[in-house]
Amino acid sequence: MSEPRSAPLVYPIRLYGDPVLRRKARAIQDVSAPAQVAHHPAQSLRQVADTMLETMFEARGVGLAAPQVGLSARMFVAVEYEDDEEEGTERPLRSRVLRSYVMLNPQVRPLDKRKDDSVQEGCLSIPGIYEEGVKRARAVRVDYTDLDGHPQTLEAEDYLARVFQHEADHLDGVFFLDRLPPEVTEDYRKELLNMQRQSREYLKELETLRRAGGHLQEKL
Template sequence: MRLYGDPVLRRKAKPLAATDLLTVPGFQPQTVREVADAMLETMFEQRGVGLAAPQIGLPVRLFVAVEYADDEEEHEGQDKPLRSRVLREYVMLNPVIRPLNKKKDRSYQEGCLSIPGIYEEGVARARQVRIDYTDLEGQPRSLEAEDYLARVFQHELDHLDGVLFLDRLPDDVTSDHRAELLKIQQAAKTYLTELTAWEKRTH
């Protein structure tokens, strides 16, 4: 998991095709489907609802997301596998989002697996969106989403453009978390140092 402070989280991701072979840093080349499966597993391990490719070090326009049968908070601290509550999984290549409702909603609390432990309300998101994307078979798809799921899709699409949810909040919100963010940045730096050392040993 790439953390706040890692440069890959600020890069604009590139389009990809369903037939591409992808190389996640630290791993052998994999198909898009294999990467998507691994992303879903990582997301479940971290108890998340979405994960974008840049968050695992891949600057490509791919994200995964899920709908759960009930509220994650109701099972906080329990060992019940998240997979047992999945209603639907989404794997989206080259997603494009269009708002269907001009009204913005700020009521949901957002967090991010790349910024662990920090949650804030106030991020303005479109309440209803249409999302066009390519599936794992290379076929064009589209769907409409509203409220929380629409927010998840918009959050993940932001990752593909190098935008984090804290960027959409006033500067003083980020300042309030300065100490926590510095710790996360240090963890990101340590990981990148270890990854570089591993790549030198293996190549």
């Protein structure tokens, strides 16, 4: 009988109210330089990206930006999933991935002047809140650097274009709620205040660990 495999390490996802989510993330100057998520060991960007993907899978998301795990760097991960899952089956998200993306220093430019606002958006940093009405370009071009330091260009349409625009917003400190009328945010005031409270508690925990010189316990 083989030994059971440990679940992969995942990062805590920062919630609405965490200051890192409102800062403009720093450009990545050296892809070979290690990066460090708070109270986790320093790792290569490739390792950080892998852990971000695992974090995203566990949270059942389609994209995750580095600030959402507390790393103020211009980097995000995203995936395309198969959309033909049979009803009644619950395959792990990783098994449904058609293609994954890791983009460093992405620059997103619209290719289509028309915008679509009919798709419902959500955010892993604002769990449980979903809204339509966010206007996004229907097609975009993304110029970015890959994990080997090579410049790349990618064009995307429809939902994938929306995912890229959503994640790029995070790198500038923008939530999808910011792109909706203020009364929408006000409608979720109670929920957002609760997330802010959770963020303050988590930051206090991080500060306590920092002073003690410890690390967050890895998820095993």
